Amino acid sequence: MYNKIPLNIKSINAILTLRYNPFQTPIIPKLKHDDFLGTNYEPSIDYIENHIISTIRKTISEKNKKITVALSGGVDSTLLAAILKKNFPEADIEALSIKFAESVDETPVASEIAEHLNIKHRIVDLENYLIELPKAISIIKAPHWDLHWYHVVKNMSKNSKYLLSGDGGDELFGGYVFRYKKYCSLVNSKSSPAKKIKAYLSCHERDWVPDQEALFSKKSRFSWDVIYDKLMPYFDNSLDLLNQVFLADFNGKLLFNWLPIYSKLYEHFNVKPVTPLLSEDLIRYCTHAPIETKYDQSTNIGKLLLRKLLSKYKVDKFVTKEKLGFNVSTTNLWKFFGKKLCQNYLKDARITAAGYTNQSWLDKWFRKNGDMDVRYVNKFMGLLAFEIWYRLFVTKDMNANTKLNL
Incomplete structure (x- = not known):
């Protein structure tokens, strides 16, 4: 049983609208507009590379060189895996990928990359993305449902203490x-x-x-x-x-969703994060870089600086223009698991009885025939997370070990 957590309605409203809570205190400083004032310098990929290597070296203990790379096959994770392999030949490296059922399968690309780099690769098959949602929410103590990182950290913690990931790559280098x-x-x-x-x-x-x-x-x-x-x-x-x-x-989901969530997961599973793209020096360096050095508006291609490093490490051929990163098909998740789970938990929801959500709105969309618009799927998932959080921490009538099976 968990201690009761005060319900901050502004925070709940924000999470259900933005998918992050801007009213909390961030674990790294917010940036201001001054931090993004452009300069005329041409960013050096050698500088970026050296800072990545330096951050990894400072973070990993000399006594324990076993490290896991969260490998999706995208720009950030591919680059970090290549840098780690080349510059830390003594490290015992394992790449971890998650294969979500009925979603775009990123694991074949990740497997090719791991084979090319000659590193071990473990794939975790996950049929029901939501099955351990109560446990994940009990750890992060917030009503979020998009918790793919829970499955990453839980599975890698069985074999390694260190997790290398490309957090901040999209926000700093132009990935969106x-x-x-x-x-x-x-x-x-x-x-x-x-x-x-x-x-x-x-x-x-x-x-x-x-x-x-x-x-x-x-x-x-x-x-x-x-x-x-x-x-x-x-x-x-x-x-x-x-x-x-x-x-x-930068001051959105990165600062107020992913980083606070990840930090709680790391603490719970006793994992040490290695996030070289979020080093203080690299943040300062990249935010002032001219926008055209990060994003080409004519071709709509981003992460130009990191792509140059991919080329230097001869792994650019594996990475496409499409954004990868442990993607879950929420429409298929809704079809196979989400709709029935939401009906089970939201038909007589505690959050509705307490006066926070509108039952007529829920009933209207539950009655909808045919495929549900992905926006409403995401909204129902958010409401499901709110309901589970409410049962865990307010009414305290749910066990964190409850599995969301059909």
Whole structure:
């Protein structure tokens, strides 16, 4: 049984709208617009490479060279695996990949990379992504459902103390190209901060739904203005369009979702993270780099600096333009597990009885025939996580070891 956690309704509203809680204290400092003021220098890939190597060397104990690489087959994880193999030949390296059922299978590419680098590769098959959601939520103590990292850390901790990952690669080096193009098509340099915020949110449309206000009851006191106010400093400044997006992205899910969640998982499983892309020096260096050295707007290709390093290490042939990173097909997850689980837990939800969510909204979408829009799938998953969190920490009538089976 767990200690009761106070329910901060502003935090809950934010998680159900942004998928992160900007009202918490971050574990690394927030960045300000000054940190993204561009310079005229040409970033050095040698400088970036040396800092990655230095951070890894400082983090790994001399007595324990066994280390796991979270390998998705994307730019960040492929590069870090290659750097680790070449510069730490004495290390006992294992690459770990997760194969999610009914989702894009990234493991064949990861296997090719591991074979090319001559490192061990372990693939974990996961049929029901949600099966241990109560356990994961009991560890992170927050109502999140997108917890693929729980499965990564849990499985790697059985064989290794150190986990090497590319956290921060997308935010610092320009990995969210699917959003950059859309954002620039919606606004220009003369657009008001308010319009930019709404355009930015429209590029994160999977985090909220068109009738977002309707899913809350009056007790939740949901207001879009509260959300807009938290984002305003990132868009009411002198930065150019894309650097404003970089600033908002760094101070978004990275700072207020993934890093706090990951830190709790590392602590629980006694794992030491190795995150060289988030070293203080590299953050400072990369945020000031000219935007065109990180993202090519004409080709819509990002992470240009890291791709140059991929070429240097002769592993660029394995990495495509598509973004990879332990992706789960939420629509298939809904079809095979999610819908029935949500019906089981949300038909008579504690969060609805307590006055936080609107039963008529739930009933309306439960009655929908045919395929569910992915935005609503994500929303139902978020509400399922809220309900489980509420049962664990508020009503305390759920066991963390409960398995979400059908």
